[in-house]
Amino acid sequence: MGELIRVEHLKKYFNTPGGKLHAVDDVSFVINEGDTLGVVGESGCGKSTLGRTVLKLIEPTDGKIFYKGRDITDITEKENKQLRKKMQIIFQDPYSSLNPRKTVSELIADPLKAFHMLDKAGRAQKVAQLMDVVGLSQRFANSYPHELDGGRRQRIGVARALSLDPEFIVCDEPVSALDVSIQAQILNLLQDLQRDRGLTYIFVTHDLSVVRHISTDILVMYIGAMVEKCGAKDLFKAPLHPYTKGLLSAIPVPNIDHVREKVKLQGELTSPIEPKDECRFIARCPYATEACKQHMPEFQEVAPNHFVACHNVKTINNM
Amino acid sequence: MSLLEIKNLSIHFVTRYSDVHAVNGVDLTIEEGKTLGLVGETGAGKTTTALGILRLIQKPQGRYESGEIIFKGKDLLKATDDEMRSVRGNEISMIFQDPMTALNPILTVGDQIAEVIHLHGKCSQAEANERAVKMLEMVGIRAERAGEYPHQFSGGMKQRVVIAMALACNPSLLIADEPTTALDVTIQAQVLEMMADLKKGRGTAMLLITHDLGIVAENCDDVAIMYAGEVIEYGTLERIFHNPKHPYTLGLFGSIPSLDKDEERLHPIEGLMPDPAALPAGCKFHDRCAYATDECASCEQELAEMESGHKVRCARVMKGEI
Ligand SMILES: Nc1ncnc2c1ncn2[C@@H]1O[C@H](COP(=O)(O)OP(=O)(O)OP(=O)(O)O)[C@@H](O)[C@H]1O
Ligand SMILES: Nc1ncnc2c1ncn2[C@@H]1O[C@H](COP(=O)(O)OP(=O)(O)OP(=O)(O)O)[C@@H](O)[C@H]1O
Ligand SMILES: [Mg+2]
Ligand SMILES: [Mg+2]
Numbered sequence: 021m022g023e024l025i026r027v028e029h030l031k032k033y034f035n036t037p038g039g040k041l042h043a044v045d046d047v048s049f050v051i052n053e054g055d056t057l058g059v060v061g062e063s064g065c066g067k068s069t070l071g072r073t074v075l076k077l078i079e080p081t082d083g084k085i086f087y088k089g090r091d092i093t094d095i096t097e098k099e100n101k102q103l104r105k106k107m108q109i110i111f112q113d114p115y116s117s118l119n120p121r122k123t124v125s126e127l128i129a130d131p132l133k134a135f136h137m138l139d140k141a142g143r144a145q146k147v148a149q150l151m152d153v154v155g156l157s158q159r160f161a162n163s164y165p166h167e168l169d170g171g172r173r174q175r176i177g178v179a180r181a182l183s184l185d186p187e188f189i190v191c192d193e194p195v196s197a198l199d200v201s202i203q204a205q206i207l208n209l210l211q212d213l214q215r216d217r218g219l220t221y222i223f224v225t226h227d228l229s230v231v232r233h234i235s236t237d238i239l240v241m242y243i244g245a246m247v248e249k250c251g252a253k254d255l256f257k258a259p260l261h262p263y264t265k266g267l268l269s270a271i272p273v274p275n276i277d278h279v280r281e282k283v284k285l286q287g288e289l290t291s292p293i294e295p296k297d298e299c300r301f302i303a304r305c306p307y308a309t310e311a312c313k314q315h316m317p318e319f320q321e322v323a324p325n326h327f328v329a330c331h332n333v334k335t336i337n338n339m
Numbered sequence: 340m341s342l343l344e345i346k347n348l349s350i351h352f353v354t355r356y357s358d359v360h361a362v363n364g365v366d367l368t369i370e371e372g373k374t375l376g377l378v379g380e381t382g383a384g385k386t387t388t389a390l391g392i393l394r395l396i397q398k399p400q401g402r403y404e405s406g407e408i409i410f411k412g413k414d415l416l417k418a419t420d421d422e423m424r425s426v427r428g429n430e431i432s433m434i435f436q437d438p439m440t441a442l443n444p445i446l447t448v449g450d451q452i453a454e455v456i457h458l459h460g461k462c463s464q465a466e467a468n469e470r471a472v473k474m475l476e477m478v479g480i481r482a483e484r485a486g487e488y489p490h491q492f493s494g495g496m497k498q499r500v501v502i503a504m505a506l507a508c509n510p511s512l513l514i515a516d517e518p519t520t521a522l523d524v525t526i527q528a529q530v531l532e533m534m535a536d537l538k539k540g541r542g543t544a545m546l547l548i549t550h551d552l553g554i555v556a557e558n559c560d561d562v563a564i565m566y567a568g569e570v571i572e573y574g575t576l577e578r579i580f581h582n583p584k585h586p587y588t589l590g591l592f593g594s595i596p597s598l599d600k601d602e603e604r605l606h607p608i609e610g611l612m613p614d615p616a617a618l619p620a621g622c623k624f625h626d627r628c629a630y631a632t633d634e635c636a637s638c639e640q641e642l643a644e645m646e647s648g649h650k651v652r653c654a655r656v657m658k659g660e661i
Contacts, residue, residue, distance in 0.1 A: 062524075062525065063494075063523050170381070171611070199380035199381050199550060200380070200552075200595055200607075201380065201591065202380075202607070202611070203594065203607075204593075204594035204595075204605035204606070204607030205607045205609070207596070207605055208604055208607065211604065226524070228524070229595060229596040229597065229598050230596055232596065232598060233596030233597075233602075253601065256598060266525060267525060270524040270527070270528035271524055271553065271598065272528075272531075272551060272553030272556065272557045273556060273598055274553045274556050274580070274592070274595055275556060276556050276577065276580045284528075285525045285528075285529075289493075
């Protein structure tokens with residue numbers, strides 16, 4: 021399938037009293053139609069900012085975004101609005117992203133109204149159909165979000181995102197606030213929709229078993245920068261970056277026979293404000309050498325479709 | 340004798356509008372130095388059980404309907420308020436679900452820990468200060484940071500301060516309510532490892548509340564699975580992970596994406612947990628259960644012993660039908 025999204029050297033810096041905060045720093049990738057790019061990393065590493073910048077909900081500081089080969093970085097407000105129909109977002113917190121004074125059917129009809137699509141009867145029909153698709157019983161049409169549980173509220177979020185028949189959806193931690201049994205229901209729904217409608221996703225999460233399950237490729241971020249990217253299953257089979265190794269081995273696994281070698285990461289994240297030109301992982305890396313202090317490592321392809329930013333990737337992995 | 344034995348504990352919240360059956364006939368046992376994992380989804384009654392042990396249930400709505408909480412041979416439900424005050428902090432301490440609210444923003448972290456020690460430890464202020472700094476170092480925070488305020492600390496560091504505070508009086512039981520849910524996995528791993536080391540060094544027993552079966556696998560000796568205010572399965576870690584029996588427990592395991600197997604789709608439990616203000620008759624899980632019969636909808640289920648060290652609340656499992 022063809023390329024849907026291409027991002028080149030994307031940067032988003034925020035001005036703060038302490039200087040420029042590098043939320044997204046030189047990120048590049050391609051997502052093909054029908055695929056899912058999983059984005060993982062610790063709190064504050066820039067996952068949400070990346071998702072929002074790709075959708076142009078936030079203006080990038082630098083870099084380019086292409087949609088089906090067309091440069092959309094500097095398009096007009098009007099073109100941007102048209103593009104919004106094709107590119108949607110589902111948020112983590114279904115509680116705060118829904119207007120508490122609107123009913124379920126009003127909430128799902130909102131995007132259709134905003135784009136003046138369909139007449140009243142047509143909208144009602146479309147809303148009923150969307151509720152079916154996401155598994156919301158019609159009896160909730162006149163309920164308010166606070167009357168529903170988290171799983172149903174997230175279904176409203178999914179229905180809203182689908183209402184304009186998008187091709188691309190950024191899912192920003194869509195299941196993080198949910199119990200595992202409800203989480204699994206929503207993940208199945210998102211996968212069914214992807215298959216039936218050929219949707220393309222960016223799936224942001226900090227839950228590594230979820231991201232492995234749902235992604236085609238996975239991008240690991242650390243303080244705004246890309247540290248590793250490859251096929252989802254490969255990442256778990258053979259992580260090459262020391263940060264990825266530590267991250268993966270820190271996940272508690274629900275299997276008592278599974279004895280894993282743990283790569284311990286000491287310390288906490290360093291500040292993303294005006295980071296030095298050195299490897300950003302240096303303070304926590306068990307393999308750091310002089311070279312790591314000289315400059316930030318380049319993001320290179322070290323095996324087919326396996327990219328890593330680490331000066332010592334070859335020695336660490338006996339390659 | 341077990342350190343803590345909870346028998347038939349029921350806690351309801353009664354208001355003019357509703358009668359919430361949050362905890363219904365719970366039996367749990369914790370042995371000295373051991374960790375019991377309490378697992379269940381939102382609203383299952385985990386926090387209420389924990390607060391119930393410490394007699395911190397919100398009054399006047401919260402009521403003990405029945406039960407005994409035998410701690411070191413004494414029933415805490417019969418203890419006086421004075422006795423309870425000395426139990427809390429000295430003998431049983433609790434780490435709450437939200438670490439951020441457990442700290443006072445206008446006191447330095449050193450002073451907060453010293454205050455706890457001073458209050459319960461019957462020692463001088465100077466001694467308390469000294470011990471507070473020791474506690475901080477024990478959880479991996481350098482002594483010179485004792486004079487800083489909570490907002491100057493990251494989430495993981497704040498949680499370590501909370502743990503230092505909870506362990507300051509050397510309790511014999513630590514209740515930890517989702518102690519790492521707000522943290523990143525790498526920081527979570529650090530905090531859990533630190534807790535395990537401290538526990539081992541001091542022989543502290545723990546009730547670890549979590550919804551993460553991975554955390555249970557790596558930290559607990561025994562496991563209790565809660566659903567709609569009831570314990571529906573209870574056993575050693577080994578039994579629960581190698582031989583889970585209750586359909587709800589099986590559903591929980593089926594909902595988690597595997598980290599090494601490839602599966603097209605997950606196998607979640609359909610539907611939702613019932614509202615504890617309107618619990619169904621019979622088995623509380625029957626309307627979501629693939630194995631339910633008419634009998635399940637009408638007959639109360641008992642938590643029955645399958646094998647030594649393994650109890651299940653399901654008549655069909657007990658009869659060997661599942
Ligand atoms: N509007 C803003 N102004 C200043 N800084 C911001 C702004 N939005 C985000 N940041 C900072 O940018 C960095 C990346 O934030 P972002 O929300 O993208 O992280 P994240 O990876 O999604 O984290 P989480 O897992 O906690 O959601 C953080 O340091 C954050 O504090
Ligand atoms: N003070 C209260 N008044 C009324 N109902 C309450 C009160 N405290 C708890 N409940 C209800 O009791 C039930 C059990 O709540 P509890 O907090 O024990 O669940 P939990 O298992 O800890 O859930 P979570 O995983 O979300 O923390 C819920 O339905 C809750 O709404
Ligand atoms: Mg985010
Ligand atoms: Mg709770």
